[in-house]
Amino acid sequence: MTLKNKTSFFATALSLLLVICSSCGIYSFSGTTISPDIKSMSIQTIENSTGEGPSNLTDIVTTTFKNYYRRNTNLTVIQAEGDLQLAGQIVSFTYSPAAIEREGQQDQASLNRLTLGIQVRFTNTKDPQKDFDRLFTISENFEGDVDITQIPAASITSMTERLVTDVFNKTVADW
Template identity: 45%
Template sequence: MLLVWPVVAGCSVYSFTGTNIDPTVKNISIQTFQNNASNGPSFLSQRFTEDLKDYFQRNTSLKITPRDGDLQFEGQIIAYDFAPAAIQKQNGVDQAGVNRLTVQVRVRFTNTKDPKQDFEQTFQSYDDFPATQDVARINNDPTAIRRITNNIITDVFNKSVANW
């Protein structure tokens, strides 16, 4: 037990949630991520922004502030695209067996306490759906889209405060 204590005591900015946040960082501001993708559902902007805030609240002790946080996020949803992902021959005709929905989000992160941590990066994730599933139904299914955006949120979190 004595050997473990110096290692834990010497690591003042690491937490057991995997974050690496400077103790002087107290709050975070997350601006609404505008949906600049021409074909994304109307709820995407608000849902993504709120889910990002919720993720940080669940996984850190940072307080959300409307603006000028120690950590600042802003950006936009830049792509929301369906494309065939698995082409199959059916009766001699090439057809999509699976359609892939890809979402890309451009994120600008500012760390006012340590500007070396700042970044601007595009994050992307996708999910595959049977080609028989109607695209309009997927667009109106927040659960399906949330699977994709949760992957992006996890990547943003890891890049910004877990330094992965």
């Protein structure tokens, strides 16, 4: 095959691939499966009903949700009445021993676990069969000598991002 034929073959193959990927209308390279008739998503403020955690936990969680959906979809994120609707509340922010070790005559936590739980209500106004109300949780372990007030904000943000990824996969990636 000559160089001209190879170039022509690859150009044709690439064009065909692009046509196939764009023709179905619901596939995207971010892994989402959003119907073309869905244009917006409303994300309500995710309130902290536990009274635990940092004072800005509501803001961290809500902002992370909004930013993640803006970054990973073409949906317009609005306050209310979106084609997709996400609401919820923080229902657990607990710090408890994950591993105990005996030191002398005393039991002591060698690891502590922070667990963040969010109850999420998802509504798909175009396809109600995809609606759900479900608890999502994420945990992370910290050394036993780390007090809950010493947990870095970056760790809480990282946990929140992983939890939001789980919710994203359930809502628009159909995982």
